[in-house]
Amino acid sequence: MSEEKIVFCKSGGCTAKLGPGMLEHVLSKIPKKKDENLLIGFDHADDAAVYRLSDDLAVVQTLDFFPPMVEDPYIFGQIAAANALSDIYAMGGTVKTALNIVCFPEKMDLNILGEILLGGNSKVTEAGGTLAGGHSIADVDVKYGLSVMGTIHPEKILANNGVREGDVLLLTKPLGAGIVLAANQMKEASAAAYEQAVNSMTTLNKYAAEVLSGYEVHGCTDVTGFGFLKHLSEMIGEQYSAQIDSSQIPYIEDAARYADEFYLTAAGQRNRNSVGSDVEFSDVPFWMEEILFDPQTSGGLLAGIRPEDAQSALEKLKKLGLPCAAVGRITKRREKKILVY
Structure with missing residues (x-):
């Protein structure tokens, strides 16, 4: 009996996200811990979390991953990485390190995974960051992304809700x-x-x-x-x-x-x-x-x-x-x- 063919690209990218209404309903039930150094958390609906370490240094932390939306594994890796790195830039931060997040079918050609990771690494390198490791699990479908850490001055954060009339x-x-x-x-x-x-x-x-x-x-x-x-x-x-x-x-x-x-x-x-x-x-x-x-x-x-x-x-x-x-x-x-x- 022939093995069932595993399709690399079904429908992915950010179209795979849960709907905003569903997320708002779930997140509203999670207790929010008070921490004066957590400058931006999940209650802000912002692009990344920001945690103050000192008067002039804060870390920006985000993660993003999804299924493929293109057939080329290398390009998919590039897109997924660029998407995850973007959250750091949206906050005004500088990329420092990244960790791979990988879901991959055991029956699929590992060369495909290699191309995905090479594509992702190319964008981390372009960003001036360092790929520092990651985590992988066996899954029925391919998924890939990054957890990214960056830095920013606590007084120079570009929050998503700071706009003013006339902007x-x-x-x-x-x-x-x-x-x-x-x-x-x-x-x-x-x-x-x-x-x-x-x-x-x-x-x-x-x-x-x-x-x-x-x-x-x-x-x-x-x-x-x-x-x-x-x-x-x-x-x-x-x-x-x-x-x-x-x-x-x-x-x-x-x-x-x-x-x-x-x-x-x-x-x-x-x-x-x-x-x-x-x-x-x-x-x-x-x-x-x-x-x-x-x-x-x-x-x-x-x-x-x-x-x-x-x-x-x-x-x-x-x-x-x-x-x-x-x-x-x-x-x-x-x-x-x-x-x-």
Whole structure:
């Protein structure tokens, strides 16, 4: 009897995340220990935890892993690592060490695992960090990611909820990667769209973070599995609202057509269910709505920056080579948290 074939790529990346509503329900039941040195914990809905060690040093800690979303193991390793490392950059930190997290079927070719780890290591090295070990278990499906530790000055943390009224919102990578990958699963994505998605997902947010570090940034997050609108909603909290100019949203061009053809993800619909009631769309086409709800894997940074700094920062970000834009601004609180026009 022949062995059952193990499929490497089913549906992965940040589309595999649990829905935001489910997570909020579970986390609300976990007791929160009071520790004055825990500057950011899970109650902040932020990108990473921050723990103060001294007056001028804090550690930033995060982890992220998921199933493959591309067929090439090396590229998958790169994407998974870039995605995990991104949380450190979203907090304004510097990457120091990383640990591999591996789930791998015992019947699968170990050369595939080797390629995944090589891909991941290439991004840790590019980040200036050191791969220091990890942990692996046997599983029916492949999963890979990193636990990452970085450092930051306690007074220079870029929390996701520090935005102020009037801040301009900068987005450093295009949206639509989840839709493109869904179309690719059905063999319908163009080579150009797939290449754009891979290029975006394998690009470290290190370089955008370095640009932003030269300006007064009040709040920052990376756009991943909860999609642009849910991550934006977490940034503005209950104190402010945001206006988004959909004509300025950078996206992978073919994603618009794929969304209109309903190459969508369940995770995108979970995002719509979670935050859709807080959003007012004004003359926005269906495909743009879907792009804004679309779960991103290793997505860009979304930063709230002083209006007087926005144009200068944007010009420098554009030199990095990825589509980016000033997509909106923070406003006084309105009935709906987010207006998209």
